[in-house]
Amino acid sequence: xxxxxxxxxxxxxxxxxxxxxxxxxxxxxxxxxxxxxxxxxxxxxxxxxxxxxxxxxxxxxxxxxxxxxxxxxxxxxxxxxxxxxxxxxxxxxxxxxxxxxxxxxxxxxxxxxxxxxxxxxxxxxxxxxxxxxxxxxxxxxxxxxxxxx
Numbered sequence: 511x512x513x514x515x516x517x518x519x520x521x522x523x524x525x526x527x528x529x530x531x532x533x534x535x536x537x538x539x540x541x542x543x544x545x546x547x548x549x550x551x552x553x554x555x556x557x558x559x560x561x562x563x564x565x566x567x568x569x570x571x572x573x574x575x576x577x578x579x580x581x582x583x584x585x586x587x588x589x590x591x592x593x594x595x596x597x598x599x600x601x602x603x604x605x606x607x608x609x610x611x612x613x614x615x616x617x618x619x620x621x622x623x624x625x626x627x628x629x630x631x632x633x634x635x636x637x638x639x640x641x642x643x644x645x646x647x648x649x650x651x652x653x654x655x656x657x658x659x
Contacts, residue, residue: 538593538594538656538659539591539592539593540592540593540594540595540596540656540659541588541589541592541594541595541596541612541616541621542595542596542597542598543595543596543597543598543609543612543613543616544597544598544606544609544628545598545600545602545603545605545606545608545609546606546608547600547602547606548598548600548602548603548628551598551600551628551629552598555598555647582611582615585611585612585615586615586619589612589615589616589619589621590619592616592621593621593622593659594621594622594623594624594655594656594659595612595613595616595621595622595623595624596623596624596625596626596652596655597609597612597613597623597624597625597626597639598625598626598628599625599626599627599628599634599635599636599639599644600627600628600629600632600634601632601634603634603636603638604634604636610636610638613638613639614638622655622658622659623639623642624642624643624644624645624655625639625642625643625644625645626644626645626646626647626651626652627644627645627646627647628647630646630647
């Protein structure tokens with residue numbers, strides 16, 4: 511089965527969407543929540559997609575807007591349009607008000623949610639993800655979550 515993944519960046523701080531297509535599955539939209547301190551890990555995820563063996567393709571759709579009162583409504587709209595949410599998890603998640611708000615918003619909207627550990631040596635388990643799985647960063651793990659949607 512051939513799959514195509516594309517990541518759409520909505521906000522320079524933290525909003526990413528993954529578009530997934532496959533021979534036998536409909537397109538899926540995944541909202542990615544992450545702490546700004548983990549932006550580099552998000553970039554590594556993007557970089558891995560450039561590997562010719564990776565089924566991921568990213569498209570940058572950033573919007574240069576400050577974190578303001580309208581930000582939450584734009585985020586909520588994107589989460590509502592998503593099939594699921596992946597939260598990049600690290601020690602930074604514990605203090606990231608934006609990422610925690612996004613995770614809580616996903617719960618309020620009834621979206622399927624999973625954490626993805628951003629670093630192999632950081633196994634932080636934030637309270638905001640209590641009751642939701644957190645998995646190691648592997649393509650198989652990411653694909654399994656997406657295929658479960």
